[in-house]
Amino acid sequence: MTDITDEQIAKEIVNGNSELFGELVRRYEQKLVRYTTYILQDKSAAYDVVQDTFIKSFENLKSFNTERKFSSWIYRIAHNESINRIKKSGKEIFNVDFDFLKELMPPDAAPDVEFEKNEINEILKKSMETLPVKFREVLTLYYLENKSYDEISDILRISIGTVGTWINRGKAKLKKILQELY
Amino acid sequence: MVEKTESLDNSMVQKIKKGEMCMKPKYVFVGIYALIITGIASLFLISAWFANVLFYKVRSHNLWRYLSFGEPGMQAFWHNIPFGAIILALLIFIAGIFWLKRFDICYKKNFTFITIFFLTAVVSSALLMDRYGLNKTLDQKKYLWEMYHNQFINPDWVIGTVIHRDPKGYYIRNVDGRFFRAVPITLNTKLPNLNRSECLKIKGIITDEYTIRATNIYKCSYRFIP
Numbered sequence: 001m002t003d004i005t006d007e008q009i010a011k012e013i014v015n016g017n018s019e020l021f022g023e024l025v026r027r028y029e030q031k032l033v034r035y036t037t038y039i040l041q042d043k044s045a046a047y048d049v050v051q052d053t054f055i056k057s058f059e060n061l062k063s064f065n066t067e068r069k070f071s072s073w074i075y076r077i078a079h080n081e082s083i084n085r086i087k088k089s090g091k092e093i094f095n096v097d098f099d100f101l102k103e104l105m106p107p108d109a110a111p112d113v114e115f116e117k118n119e120i121n122e123i124l125k126k127s128m129e130t131l132p133v134k135f136r137e138v139l140t141l142y143y144l145e146n147k148s149y150d151e152i153s154d155i156l157r158i159s160i161g162t163v164g165t166w167i168n169r170g171k172a173k174l175k176k177i178l179q180e181l182y
Numbered sequence: 183m184v185e186k187t188e189s190l191d192n193s194m195v196q197k198i199k200k201g202e203m204c205m206k207p208k209y210v211f212v213g214i215y216a217l218i219i220t221g222i223a224s225l226f227l228i229s230a231w232f233a234n235v236l237f238y239k240v241r242s243h244n245l246w247r248y249l250s251f252g253e254p255g256m257q258a259f260w261h262n263i264p265f266g267a268i269i270l271a272l273l274i275f276i277a278g279i280f281w282l283k284r285f286d287i288c289y290k291k292n293f294t295f296i297t298i299f300f301l302t303a304v305v306s307s308a309l310l311m312d313r314y315g316l317n318k319t320l321d322q323k324k325y326l327w328e329m330y331h332n333q334f335i336n337p338d339w340v341i342g343t344v345i346h347r348d349p350k351g352y353y354i355r356n357v358d359g360r361f362f363r364a365v366p367i368t369l370n371t372k373l374p375n376l377n378r379s380e381c382l383k384i385k386g387i388i389t390d391e392y393t394i395r396a397t398n399i400y401k402c403s404y405r406f407i408p
Contacts, residue, residue, distance in 0.1 A: 014205070018195075018198045018199075019195055019198070019199075021194060021195060021198060022191040022192065022194060022195040023191075025190055025191035025194050025195075026191045029190050029191065050190075051190065054190070054194055055194075055197075055203055058194070058198065058203050058205060059203065059204065059205060059206055060205075060206060060211070061205050062205050062206060062207065062208040062211060063206075063208075063211035153289070153290060157286040157289040158289060159289060159290055159291065159292060159293070160290070161292065
């Protein structure tokens with residue numbers, strides 16, 4: 001099953017083999033939970049959003065163009081669902097691990113002694129709190145999900161130039177916040 | 183909320199089997215897409231039509247000529263610019279651009295470039311509409327009269343400058359150079375106190391080529407507001 005692409009599976013499902021949808025869920029569940037958790041900063045809300053994402057993706061599978069990347073398409077749905085959830089709740093809760101952002105820490109943020117993992121996480125949490133969702137999202141997609149500029153462009157529906165700008169601005173903002181804190 | 187993420191794939195498959203999750207038919211998406219594209223194209227075409235009215239008026243009424251009449255000509259010039267059409271053209275164009283952005287069409291391209299491209303397309307279409315005579319048929323339609331025609335004479339009103347006044351009424355000349363004699367329709371019709379070269383609008387019944395029986399006579403402000 002692993003040698004079949006997502007796009008081929010999607011095609012099969014549309015052609016009537018609906019049970020294959022389970023394979024797509026298996027492939028994307030963890031990725032989407034991680035991604036939506038970083039956007040929503042609430043793991044339980046992320047699970048709900050991922051479930052809704054899969055339901056929506058199945059319902060709309062006939063609108064998917066198999067010439068394009070399935071991952072970008074499903075991430076787009078997850079993005080929309082997350083944004084809707086944020087708009088609905090009107091607040092964001094922080095309860096996540098920001099390890100992946102360690103590399104963005106300015107070198108002088110940790111003077112001589114190494115920070116304890118929890119301490120670093122705490123700093124990064126506080127820093128991320130002030131970052132707008134759009135910057136948090138591009139940083140997550142680029143650094144955590146290893147998405148290319150082109151894929152991020154497809155997921156967020158912004159131009160490739162804007163993707164680059166947002167990543168750089170997000171990094172700069174995060175560094176500035178960390179420098180102000182320490 | 184799904185408590186055990188491991189079982190999400192199974193629960194999804196179960197829902198599909200039970201018929202709780204169904205794929206929408208393809209024609210729904212084709213229909214929605216067609217509607218969006220048609221809507222956007224229509225917005226740009228309508229915007230182009232309103233822009234075409236501006237080009238038509240400037241060209242056919244030779245609006246620049248009005249400026250040689252001095253102050254009244256300037257007023258005539260401004261009065262004949264179809265502001266309503268310009269505002270509508272701009273608003274509809276903005277709505278079209280908003281739709282393009284809202285429905286994520288062309289997101290890969292630079293947005294400024296897209297806006298300039300569509301603006302050029304709308305202006306070019308407007309010029310083509312004017313060039314190929316669309317207005318020739320439309321300007322005969324009564325409901326489009328206000329938009330298409332010189333607004334210094336209408337079936338029931340005339341705008342012009344005072345060239346002479348006598349106890350019975352005014353003699354005026356409009357920007358096209360036509361002379362009119364305005365006489366009150368009744369003795370109660372008030373005549374404003376206007377001097378030579380001042381502008382006025384006379385509402386009433388045009389009885390022959392140069393006489394208008396006025397029901398109302400207004401002094402015009404700078405913009406000749408009817």
